[in-house]
Structures are given as structure tokens and as C-alpha cells.
Amino acid sequence: MAILEVEHVFKSFGRTAVLKDISFSMEKGQALSLIGSSGSGKTTLLRCLNFLERPDKGVIRVNGETLFDGMNGDTKRESEIRKKRLHFGLVFQSFNLFPQYTALKNVMLARELLEKEKEGYKARKKEIHQEIEGQAAELLKQMGLGEKMKRYPHELSGGQCQRVAIARALALHPDILCFDEPTSALDPELTGEVLRVMKELAERKMTMIIVTHEMDFARDVSDQVIFMDDGQIVEQGTPQQIFETPEAERTRQFLARYTEE
Amino acid sequence: MELIMEQLPIVLHALNIGFLQTLKLFFVTLIGAAPLGLVIAFGSMSRFKPLSWLTKIIIWIIRGTPLMIQLLIVYYFPGLVFKNNIWGSGEAGRFLAASISFIINYACYFSEIYRGGIQNIPVGQEEAGLVLGMTKRQIFFKVKLLQMIKRVVPPMSNEIITLVKDTSLARIIALQEIIWAGQAFMKGSQGISGAIWPLFCAAFYYLIWSGLVTVLLGKLEKKLNYFR
Numbered sequence: 339m340a341i342l343e344v345e346h347v348f349k350s351f352g353r354t355a356v357l358k359d360i361s362f363s364m365e366k367g368q369a370l371s372l373i374g375s376s377g378s379g380k381t382t383l384l385r386c387l388n389f390l391e392r393p394d395k396g397v398i399r400v401n402g403e404t405l406f407d408g409m410n411g412d413t414k415r416e417s418e419i420r421k422k423r424l425h426f427g428l429v430f431q432s433f434n435l436f437p438q439y440t441a442l443k444n445v446m447l448a449r450e451l452l453e454k455e456k457e458g459y460k461a462r463k464k465e466i467h468q469e470i471e472g473q474a475a476e477l478l479k480q481m482g483l484g485e486k487m488k489r490y491p492h493e494l495s496g497g498q499c500q501r502v503a504i505a506r507a508l509a510l511h512p513d514i515l516c517f518d519e520p521t522s523a524l525d526p527e528l529t530g531e532v533l534r535v536m537k538e539l540a541e542r543k544m545t546m547i548i549v550t551h552e553m554d555f556a557r558d559v560s561d562q563v564i565f566m567d568d569g570q571i572v573e574q575g576t577p578q579q580i581f582e583t584p585e586a587e588r589t590r591q592f593l594a595r596y597t598e599e
Numbered sequence: 600m601e602l603i604m605e606q607l608p609i610v611l612h613a614l615n616i617g618f619l620q621t622l623k624l625f626f627v628t629l630i631g632a633a634p635l636g637l638v639i640a641f642g643s644m645s646r647f648k649p650l651s652w653l654t655k656i657i658i659w660i661i662r663g664t665p666l667m668i669q670l671l672i673v674y675y676f677p678g679l680v681f682k683n684n685i686w687g688s689g690e691a692g693r694f695l696a697a698s699i700s701f702i703i704n705y706a707c708y709f710s711e712i713y714r715g716g717i718q719n720i721p722v723g724q725e726e727a728g729l730v731l732g733m734t735k736r737q738i739f740f741k742v743k744l745l746q747m748i749k750r751v752v753p754p755m756s757n758e759i760i761t762l763v764k765d766t767s768l769a770r771i772i773a774l775q776e777i778i779w780a781g782q783a784f785m786k787g788s789q790g791i792s793g794a795i796w797p798l799f800c801a802a803f804y805y806l807i808w809s810g811l812v813t814v815l816l817g818k819l820e821k822k823l824n825y826f827r
Contacts, residue, residue, distance in 0.1 A: 388730050424732045434727035437826045438745045447741065448731035492827040510731060 339402060341366040341545055342387075342514055347396030348408075349382055356382045357393070358569040364562060366513075367543035371556035371577075374566035375592060380549040383566070384516050387547070388428045389419045400425045400513055427507030427515040431522050433499040435491040441502045442487040445474035445509045452510075470509075477505040481535055497528035501535055508544075515539070517548040533559075553596050557581050565589045603796060609789050610781075610797045617780025618804050620690075624697055624766045624776065625808075629759065631702035636709025643714060654710075661707040666700065667768050673700045674772040690775055697769040701762075708758055716751040717743065749823040756816040763809045777801045 340363040349357040356379050364370050372380040385391045387398065395408040405422040407413045435444050449470045453459055459466065478487050481501040491499055500520055507515055517536065521529040533555050540546060540559050550556055556563055556577065563580040565573045565588075573580060573589045584590050642654035661669070674696040678684035686692030720743050728738035767778045781801040784794040791797075 390726055390729065420732055420734065423730055426730070428730040430723060430727065432721075432723055434721070434723035436724065436727070436742050438749075448728075448733060451733055451737050451741065490826050506731070 340364060341401060342547075343397070343399040344383075344387075345397040345399075347383070347386060347393045347398070349379075349386060349391060349393045356569050357386070360396070360569075360571055362564060362571060362574060364545070364547070366545055368561040369540040369544075369546045369548065369559055370562045370564065371560040372547065372549045372564050372566060373551070373553070373556055373580075373592075374572075378566040379569040380566050381518055384428070384518050384547065384549055387514075387516060388426050389423050390428075424510055425513045427510060427512035429500070429503050429507050429515070429517045429520050431519040433491070433496070433503045433523070435499055435503055435506070437491050440488050440490055441478060441483060441494065441498075441505075442471070442474055444491070444502055445477060445506045446470050448506070449474075449509050474505070474509055477508055478502070480538075481505050482531070495528060496524045497531045500524065500532045504532075504535060504539075514545045514547060517546065517550070519549050519551065521550070521552060553581075553593075565592065567592070606791050606794070609791065610784060610794075610800060613780045613783065613789070614777055614797065614800055614804065617775060617777035617801075620694070620774065621766045621776040621804075622808075624694070624701060624769060624774070625762060627698045628701040628705050628762060628766075631698065632705035632709055635702060635706035637713055639706055639710035640713035640717065643710060644717070658707045658710060661704055662711075666704050666765060667771050669704055670697060670700045670768060670772055693769075693772050693774045696772060697774050701766070701769075705758070705762060709755070712751050712754045712758065713747065715754070716747040719750055720746050745823075749826070752816065752820045752823060756813070756820070759812055759816065760809050763812060764805060767805075777804055 343363045345361050347357055347360040348355070360379075360383060372383065374380050382391060386393050389406075392414060393406065393408055396406070397404060397408070398406040404410075404413065405425065412418065435441075436447065439447060450467070453466050453470065475484075475487060478484060481504060483498060483501055483505070486494060486498060486502075491502070494502065504515075504520075520536070521532050524532065529552070533552065536546070536548070536555075537559050548556070548560065558577075560577055563575060563577050564571055565580060565584075565586075567588050572586045573584060579585075580589065581593065584593060639654055639658065643651055643658060645651045645654070674686060674693065677686070684692075686696045724742055724746070725738055728742050733741070766776060769776055770778045770782075773779065778798070778801060781797040784791045784797040786792065
């Protein structure tokens with residue numbers, strides 16, 4: 339069964355239609371790359387999945403559960419949405435780490451707040467805290483940041499910040515981890531360390547949706563590639579299909595511009 | 600000179616009593632206006648338009664008129680218009696009227712500083728909190744509040760130092776603060792009259808106090824420098 343099904347999603351900002359009838363699905367453990375030029379709607383699609391934007395129409399299902407249905411008002415309620423968001427994680431282009439907390443605390447904060455709401459938290463407070471801290475430290479080590487746990491974001495490089503942000507998203511065990519141009523704000527020499535971490539996640543079969551301009555990465559790491567243009571999905575397929583034998587003229591034009599560079 | 604040395608203890612004693620009242624007004628205003636300012640800030644940022652307009656009009660009126668007029672109106676209005684002097688005739692009533700005027704006035708100034716502080720926080724902070732499953736409340740208290748405090752400390756320092764000196768306006772409703780105490784020796788009090796030097800002493804009290812406040816707020820600013 340598909341882990342994610344998106345059906346006929348529409349989204350406009352004022353009169354500008356940004357997403358026009360988007361439908362796709364993906365399997366658990368896949369890495370899906372969303373490519374396309376700026377303004378094609380990739381980021382908006384990602385933000386709709388994370389409920390930072392509400393689609394005007396359409397259905398979003400995870401593991402068969404309907405998270406959003408434009409026809410059903412109940413699925414739009416804020417209290418409902420909060421829980422549903424947790425199916426997804428999101429890594430932002432600009433990291434958006436919390437500057438007043440150390441790397442470790444950035445990773446721990448959301449988990450701690452969620453645990454606090456559960457019953458029996460007070461009795462096991464210390465135990466839970468240690469468990470969360472242990473897991474957060476483990477995640478940071480996986481990101482190669484074992485030495486930087488006590489550092490504040492402004493003491494870290496962009497690449498290190500982004501890896502903290504990835505750990506922070508992973509700490510909540512999302513079903514699907516989304517990346518919104520995770521390396522676009524980084525100096526070229528720092529993109530490698532972030533892409534490496536993402537590649538490792540793909541190898542460990544983390545389900546991922548990646549909005550990216552890194553074509554080599556999309557080709558080498560993802561299982562599926564979607565090319566978007568003007569708010570529509572033009573073409574979807576394996577990296578081989580999209581990069582070697584693209585069917586649509588628009589895909590060919592887009593890729594030509596990239597290979598020229 | 601000898602005379603001044605003789606009169607000094609009398610004057611200082613009077614000034615001390617006055618300064619105590621000044622300090623009381625200072626702290627009451629600060630403790631009242633700091634949280635009220637936050638409430639007003641949220642009011643002016645509310646998405647419920649009538650509330651945000653109403654709040655903005657109130658802020659406009661309070662910031663657009665002299666605090667001295669506000670003091671006079673708050674203190675005399677009930678007595679003159681409704682023939683009911685709710686403040687009574689004693690110092691306690693004057694202090695209460697002054698406190699209320701100062702708290703409302705300063706809360707409006709603070710609210711604009713807070714609003715700037717909150718709106719300057721990048722929207723990405725809220726979005727990061729949301730996708731991590733935090734409630735708006737948790738995002739405010741755990742993510743935004745400290746960043747806001749860091750941003751508002753420098754402009755707040757200015758306001759607070761102004762407040763040190765503004766307390767003297769309460770003199771207009773005869774609150775017995777330090778200027779009132781110093782001025783008494785011009786007119787004549789406890790055998791001293793026509794003396795201007797007690798007011799110089801009073802100025803010195805303000806200098807020391809505003810210096811102390813500056814140093815303390817500077818320390819706070821430095822303390823919050825651990826993040827950016």
C-alpha cells in the first residue's frame with residue numbers, strides 16, 4: 339500500500355493558481371525528488387503536506403488515513419491538524435533552528451513538549467528526559483555532530499546547522515521526511531556534508547520527499563523523480579526515465595538548461 | 600556654606616522620604632506596565648479587526664497626549680464631573696491615581712516595543728515550531744518569548760530610564776515625590792526657605808538611580824548575548 343497518496347490538490351494565492359490538480363503517490367522507504375524551476379509549485383506542495391498551507395481542494399492520505407479532504411471541514415480543524423502534522427517532518431531551506439537553544443536542546447524540545455502532555459509524565463519525568471536526551475544525542479552523532487551538541491546555532495556552520503535541523507525533524511519519527519531545498523542556502527563547499535547525510539537516510543530506507551535543484555543528487559539518490567512546471571506534474575518516473583529518456587518537451591528543456599551549466 | 604551643612608540633614612531626610620515615593624511609583628509602574636503592555640501588544644496584533652483598531656486608537660490617544668494631562672484627568676475627572684472624588688484626599692489616593700495613569704501610559708509605549716520585537720522574529724521560527732507539533736502557545740513561550748526579550752531590551756532600557764525621570768510629573772497632582780520634597784524648601788519648610796540647592800540634591804538622586812538602572816539593563820543585555 340502506498341504510504342502517501344495525494345489526489346487532485348489545488349491551491350491558489352489570491353488569483354494566482356500555484357497548484358493545479360496535483361496527484362501522485364509514493365511507497366514506503368522511497369526517496370522522491372521534486373524538481374522544476376522556481377515558481378513551479380514544488381515548495382507550496384511540500385508546505386501543503388506539512389499543513390503550513392491549506393489546499394483549496396483535494397485529498398491527502400497517509401497509510402490510508404485521510405489527513406486532509408477539501409470536502410470535509412473536520413479535517414481542517416487546527417487541533418486535528420496538529421496531530422496530523424506529525425506524520426511529516428520538514429527540513430527548511432533556512433534551517434530555522436531555535437537560536438536560544440543548543441544543538442542538543444533543539445533536537446529535544448518538541449519531543450519533551452509532546453511527552454509532557456501525556457499521562458503519567460510527572461511520575462517518570464527524569465526517566466523520560468534521559469531517554470529523550472539519549473536519543474537526541476544518538477541522532478546528532480549519526481549526523482556527525484557528536485562534538486557539537488552543546489553549541490548554539492550561531493556557533494555552527496550552515497552545513498552543521500542543517501544537519502542539526504535534520505536530526506530535529508527525525509527526533510519525532512515522522513513517517514515521511516520532507517526537505518525544502520535543503521542545500522540552497524549553503525556555500526557550495528558545505529552542500530556535500532548535508533547531501534551525504536541525506537544519502538545515508540535514503541540508504542536506511544527513510545521515506546523522503548526532496549525539493550531540490552541538485553540534479554546529480556536527484557539522479558543518484560532518489561527512487562522516483564517528479565518534474566513540476568507551472569503548478570502541474572509534467573512527468574513522474576524513475577531517475578533513469580526522467581533524466582535519460584524524458585517524454586515531455588518541457589522536461590527536456592528544463593534538463594537541458596541544467597546540463598548546460 | 601556652614602548653613603547648608605547645618606540644613607543638609609533636614610533636607611536629605613525630606614528628600615529620602617520623597618525619593619521613596621518616587622521609587623514606589625517607578626516599580627509599581629514597571630511591574631504593572633510590563634505585562635499589560637504585552638496584552639495590549641496582542642490586542643493591536645489581533646486578527647479580529649475591531650479589537651486591533653480599538654487598541655490602536657487607545658495607543659494613539661495615550662501616546663499622542665502628554666502624560667501630565669492624563670494625570671490631571673485621571674485624578675480630577677471623577678471629582679469634578681461626577682462630584683465623586685474616588686481617590687479620597689490623602690497621599691494614598693494620589694499615589695493610586697498616579698500609578699494607574701503611569702501604568703496605562705507606559706503599557707502603551709511598551710506594547711509598541713513588544714509588537715516590534717515579536718514581528719521582527721522570522722516567520723520561520725513559528726513554522727519550525729508548527730511542523731514539530733507545537734501549539735501556538737508553546738511556540739510563544741518556548742521559542743519566541745526569549746528572542747523577543749532579547750530584541751526589546753535595548754529600546755526598553757530607553758523607556759525605563761525615561762520613566763525614572765517621568766515619575767516627577769506626578770508632582771502635578773501633588774504626589775509627595777522627591778521634587779515635591781525639594782521644592783518645599785523654596786517656599787519654606789522646617790525653617791528653611793528660598794533654598795534652591797535641595798533641588799540640585801534631588802537631581803543627584805535621579806542621576807544615581809538612572810545610572811544604576813543603565814548598568815543593570817546593560818548587564819541583562821550582555822547576558823542575552825549568548826545567542827544571536
